[in-house]
Amino acid sequence: MGQTVAAHDLCSQLPPFRKRHHLQTGVGHYGVFSGRKWETQVYPVVRNFIVSNN
Structure with a gap:
């Protein structure tokens, strides 16, 4: 738990709308x-995030 938050911290140049926890x-x-x-x-959450950010 917390890996997504850590990844978001490392990707500080990504705008907030490009991040999803x-x-x-x-x-x-x-x-x-x-x-x-x-x-x-x-998977549906991951798939929908990918589709909405293309």
Whole structure:
């Protein structure tokens, strides 16, 4: 937890609208990028962010 915030701090030149923080409950480091919660809860957030910033 907190990796997104740390990454945002490192990318200080990005405008705020280019940053998005998402904290997914009920998953660990591996689970956030695999399995059912990735497919149904996390990936849609990531996909929508990418689409909205193209």
